Amino acid sequence: MTRYEPVESPDSTTTFPYHDLTPPEPVDVYEAREVVRRYLPRTPLVKSEMLSAETGANVYLKREDTLPTGAFKVRGGVTLGHRLSEEFREAGLIAASTGNHGQSVAYAGREFDVPVTVAVPADPNPEKVAAMERFGAEVVAIGADYDEAREWAEGRAASEGLRYVHSANEPDLVAGVATAGLEVLETLPAVDRVVCPVGGGSGAAGYCLTVGAIGGADIVGVQSVAADATYRAYHEGHLDPVDSAMTEAEGISSRAPFALTVEVLRDRLDDMITVPEESIWEGVADLLTDERIVAEGASAAAIAAVRSMDDVAGENVVVPITGRNLSTEKLRNALSPA
Numbered sequence: 001m002t003r004y005e006p007v008e009s010p011d012s013t014t015t016f017p018y019h020d021l022t023p024p025e026p027v028d029v030y031e032a033r034e035v036v037r038r039y040l041p042r043t044p045l046v047k048s049e050m051l052s053a054e055t056g057a058n059v060y061l062k063r064e065d066t067l068p069t070g071a072f073k074v075r076g077g078v079t080l081g082h083r084l085s086e087e088f089r090e091a092g093l094i095a096a097s098t099g100n101h102g103q104s105v106a107y108a109g110r111e112f113d114v115p116v117t118v119a120v121p122a123d124p125n126p127e128k129v130a131a132m133e134r135f136g137a138e139v140v141a142i143g144a145d146y147d148e149a150r151e152w153a154e155g156r157a158a159s160e161g162l163r164y165v166h167s168a169n170e171p172d173l174v175a176g177v178a179t180a181g182l183e184v185l186e187t188l189p190a191v192d193r194v195v196c197p198v199g200g201g202s203g204a205a206g207y208c209l210t211v212g213a214i215g216g217a218d219i220v221g222v223q224s225v226a227a228d229a230t231y232r233a234y235h236e237g238h239l240d241p242v243d244s245a246m247t248e249a250e251g252i253s254s255r256a257p258f259a260l261t262v263e264v265l266r267d268r269l270d271d272m273i274t275v276p277e278e279s280i281w282e283g284v285a286d287l288l289t290d291e292r293i294v295a296e297g298a299s300a301a302a303i304a305a306v307r308s309m310d311d312v313a314g315e316n317v318v319v320p321i322t323g324r325n326l327s328t329e330k331l332r333n334a335l336s337p338a
Helices: 026-039 049-055 074-083 100-112 126-134 146-160 171-187 202-212 229-236 259-268 277-291 297-308 328-335
Strands: 045-047 058-063 093-096 116-120 138-141 193-197 218-224 271-275 316-321
Touching: 026 074, 026 171, 026 202, 045 171, 049 058, 049 277, 049 297, 058 171, 074 100, 074 171, 093 100, 093 146, 100 116, 100 126, 116 126, 116 146, 126 138, 171 202, 171 259, 193 202, 193 297, 202 218, 202 259, 202 316, 218 229, 218 297, 229 259, 229 271, 271 297, 277 297, 277 328, 297 316
Parallel strands: 058 316, 093 116, 116 138, 193 218, 193 316, 218 271
Antiparallel strands: 045 058
């Protein structure tokens, strides 16, 4: 078994020699689509009557929550799994996740018969853990937050020769995730704006490479004010981590910005904004009560952002519903705030 030592990393996370930090281009997304369509269904683009009436825009929801894992990241998981080097198929994959990236890697592991270990924070979303285990992954709860779990996974990858699947510094993941943007363009060619939640940035980078680069739309990224590492990296021109990420929307909770996706965002994103935590959970509640959609806090961050915009009237606006894997506890809290 080959063991790889970490190499110098441009950000605060660990990278290995097999990590290619060259950002994908639109042509790579078209190639990834040939993989993704073999393993996953197309997801619908549905007009939100609630948000359209409220904003004066034509707001469309890209329903990535309808994918088998309930979240968009599985597009990248199957792309990476399909292309995985033979040397790692026996040793297996390891990742760190608050849930959806881990489910993506676990799903790919089951699809391609590769063992998977996922490190999660010590107080994880229990439903996401159960889903990862159903897909066959070994789930290890360790560390106070995602970044501590990530550091543990990086160390184990080095010591045991596992293939570390970074949550963003992976061109195959970004290209796979970006295939959602090609589906948007095929359904609605005239998009004015995409408003996308940002954790590690793979989703927003994917829309930059497709609906932005090909369709000419403005792409706006959204973070919580309580977890704004990528927002700061984008606006301030660095890759420094922040001290804490206190958002309850675990899908966008990371203390570290990632080199590959931040490079794409700096090059192609039109703006990055933040929204208050309370507006995220108002969005979760309203999507359920008015649209009958169970959406994670990460998805609702983009809903909150669209609601805050005073210049979208008359536009065609796309908002990805990036995931449905909201814990029962957080759903109750959103519907019955203290």
